[in-house]
Every structure is written in structure tokens, then in C-alpha cells.
Amino acid sequence: MKKVEVIIRPEKLDDMKEILDECSTTGAMVSNIMGYGNQKGYKSQHHNGDYFVNLLPKLKVETVVSDDVCEKLIAMVTERIPTGSYGDGKIFVYNIEDAVRIRTGERGDDAL
Structure with a gap:
């Protein structure tokens, strides 16, 4: 099993949800975050000056997906999410040792 974290532009959420559905993922969590990468932000002019x-x-x-779904998910994200500009995001992949469904006690891929 793999945990896949995908950092995206907020306007790409609908595309991301479609990708997750097409990959038959069984669930996802979405968090609002703030950050910067290579673009290092931007300079804006305000009536009080630049900031x-x-x-x-x-x-x-x-x-969290099974190993065989992970590469398909990554391929679809890298094909459909980019705008071609800085700030399109990143994908992080982690190995998951185990998963347990609390309601039934199922483990591993069965818990997904």
C-alpha cells in the first residue's frame, strides 16, 4: 500500500476528484494549506507600497491506494493537473505498513 499526497492549485480540485474516481480510490482527505516552492511567492503593489x-x-x-493503483494515479495527475506554470504542485509517495478498518477490523488492502 502507498500513501499518496498531492499538493495542487485550489482550482484543480475538481480535476483531482475525477482522477481519484477514475482510479477507484476508496477515499481521500483534502486540506487547505499554504506554502511556497520554486516560485517563492510574488510581489504585489498596494496603495501603502509594495509587499x-x-x-x-x-x-x-x-x-492510500494499493501498490498497483499508485503508478496509474501518478500518471493521471502528471498528465491532467499541470498548467505549465510554477506552483503546479508536487506528489509525495510513502510506503504504508498496514491499515485497519476500525468498524470491522479488516487489515491491509481489505481495509481500504
Whole structure:
């Protein structure tokens, strides 16, 4: 099993949900986050002067999938989520040792 964290632009959430559905994922968590990467934010002009915004709004989408679904999910995200600009996001993949469904006690892939 793999935990996949995908950091995306907020406007790409509907595309991301479609990808998750097409990969038959059994669930996902979405969190509003702020951060920066290579773009380091942007400079904005205000009536009081210039100011620098270096924490940009992003979404973190987390899901746990079986090993065979992981590469398909990554391929679909890298194909359909990019805008071609800085700030499109990142994908992080973690190994999951076990999962347990609290209601039934099922473990491993059965718990997903």
C-alpha cells in the first residue's frame, strides 16, 4: 500500500476528484494549506507600497491506494493537473505498513 499526497492549485480540485474516481480510490482527505516552492511567492503593489506574498494557497489531497493503483494515479495527475506554470504542485509517495478498518477490523488492502 502507498500513501499518496498531492499538493495542487485550489482550482484543480475538481480535476483531482475525477482522477481519484477514475482510479477507484476508496477515499481521500483534502486540506487547505499554504506554502511556497520554486516560485517563492510574488510581489504585489498596494496603495501603502509594495509587499511580498510568499505563502500561497494550495490544497493537499491525501489517499492510500494499493501498490498497483499508485503508478496509474501518478500518471493521471502528471498528465491532467499541470498548467505549465510554477506552483503546479508536487506528489509525495510513502510506503504504508498496514491499515485497519476500525468498524470491522479488516487489515491491509481489505481495509481500504
